[in-house]
Amino acid sequence: MTHSANGSNTSERVVIFDTTLRDGEQSPGASMTLEEKLEVADLLDQLGVDIIEAGFPIASPGDFESVAEVARRVKNASVAGLARASDKDIDRCAEALREAKRPRIHTFISTSPVHMKYKLQMEPERVLELVASSVTRARNHVAEVEWSAEDGTRTEIDFLCRCVETAIKAGASTINIPDTVGYTTPQEYEALFRTVRERVPNADKAIFSVHCHDDLGLAVANSLAGVRGGARQVECTINGLGERAGNAAMEEVVMALKTRPDILPYHTNIDAKLLTRASKLVSAVTSFPVQYNKAIVGRNAFAHESGIHQDGMLKNAHTYEIMTPESVGVSKTSLVMGKHSGRHAFREKLKELGYDLGENQLNDAFNRFKDLADRKKFVYDEDLIALVDDEIVTA
Numbered sequence: 001m002t003h004s005a006n007g008s009n010t011s012e013r014v015v016i017f018d019t020t021l022r023d024g025e026q027s028p029g030a031s032m033t034l035e036e037k038l039e040v041a042d043l044l045d046q047l048g049v050d051i052i053e054a055g056f057p058i059a060s061p062g063d064f065e066s067v068a069e070v071a072r073r074v075k076n077a078s079v080a081g082l083a084r085a086s087d088k089d090i091d092r093c094a095e096a097l098r099e100a101k102r103p104r105i106h107t108f109i110s111t112s113p114v115h116m117k118y119k120l121q122m123e124p125e126r127v128l129e130l131v132a133s134s135v136t137r138a139r140n141h142v143a144e145v146e147w148s149a150e151d152g153t154r155t156e157i158d159f160l161c162r163c164v165e166t167a168i169k170a171g172a173s174t175i176n177i178p179d180t181v182g183y184t185t186p187q188e189y190e191a192l193f194r195t196v197r198e199r200v201p202n203a204d205k206a207i208f209s210v211h212c213h214d215d216l217g218l219a220v221a222n223s224l225a226g227v228r229g230g231a232r233q234v235e236c237t238i239n240g241l242g243e244r245a246g247n248a249a250m251e252e253v254v255m256a257l258k259t260r261p262d263i264l265p266y267h268t269n270i271d272a273k274l275l276t277r278a279s280k281l282v283s284a285v286t287s288f289p290v291q292y293n294k295a296i297v298g299r300n301a302f303a304h305e306s307g308i309h310q311d312g313m314l315k316n317a318h319t320y321e322i323m324t325p326e327s328v329g330v331s332k333t334s335l336v337m338g339k340h341s342g343r344h345a346f347r348e349k350l351k352e353l354g355y356d357l358g359e360n361q362l363n364d365a366f367n368r369f370k371d372l373a374d375r376k377k378f379v380y381d382e383d384l385i386a387l388v389d390d391e392i393v394t395a
């Protein structure tokens with residue numbers, strides 16, 4: 001991060017739009033109760049998220065109620081609701097957002113040839129008319145209107161530019177170009193934002209937004225590339241929850257920006273120390289486990305087992321960690337005792353457990369620990385205590 005002489009942050013800000021409660025909840029099996037959604041919304045607000053997408057009000061009475069309740073209680077963030085390009089959707093969305101301090105209507109329509117032909121069964125000119133009418137209607141309800149070109153990355157570029165220009169003219173202040181099916185690549189997505197922003201005459205009147213799905217495992221890389229191409233809003237979810245393979249994970253986007261300011265000179269308002277707590281909460285309420293080796297919030301993200309790595313870590317944490325565990329709300333690095341662990345880490349672990357063995361005893365205990373570790377997947381502190389107590393008794 002760039003800092004000025006007085007310590008203030010001089011890099012450009014990227015706005016974080018969290019869609020855990022909308023796109024995240026669309027993940028099969030991830031539905032949340034109203035109470036659970038409110039708990040997540042409260043934590044997202046505390047995290048410093050700029051916009052919380054609370055749901056899709058027309059989808060069901062339950063969705064309407066949860067958007068309305070989130071809108072009522074969120075203190076800082078804008079609260080967004082999703083609406084298709086229809087009067088009924090938009091009016092229902094506006095009604096759900098009535099008590100929000102900063103309501104945002106997020107309206108979308110598909111713009112790719114395959115979606116227009118088969119899903120919408122509409123000609124492009126009709127889609128263009130709906131872009132204008134939907135944004136205008138949303139704008140008559142609220143000041144903040146976001147327009148999305150669904151399947152934007154598979155949309156023909158001239159048509160995409162016409163749609164974007166129309167949406168901005170009708171009053172959209174945010175233009176989102178989603179990679180709905182997780183199809184794009186970083187170079188292509190960066191170039192797409194550059195091209196649209198160059199070609200659309202009124203582009204400077206809107207903030208551009210990335211919204212990436214992870215079908216090829218590129219959602220975070222694509223999101224960051226979109227930012228390099230000029231987008232200043234990132235749509236993401238906690239733990240990368242979302243349709244199919246998920247959305248871009250907020251914790252990864254935020255920490256990539258924090259860790260590599262040399263090539264990504266942008267900052268967010270997110271309090272990264274709350275990321276682990278948010279991950280645990282979303283995992284608990286959705287019953288979606290977080291994979292052990294998940295970046296930033298997986299239980300192994302700051303765990304080291306191999307002897308070489310543990311030895312390095314004991315000498316200097318920068319050897320194998322590019323961020324501190326504390327920076328994302330984890331109390332400390334863990335040196336996990338297993339068959340790959342070395343003598344240095346073993347000795348330190350024993351010291352932590354209150355044992356200071358002489359050289360011979362340490363060697364014997366270490367050999368017995370290696371035998372145990374070959375047989376056992378996890379070696380717990382209790383195993384080490386038993387092993388060392390045994391060593392002391394038999395010595």
Ligand code: KIV
Pocket residue numbers: 023108148149150151176178179180181211213
């Ligand atoms: O993936 C997508 O295109 C969406 C839109 C509704 C923004 O979720």
Ligand code: ZN
Pocket residue numbers: 023178180211213243
């Ligand atoms: Zn999506």
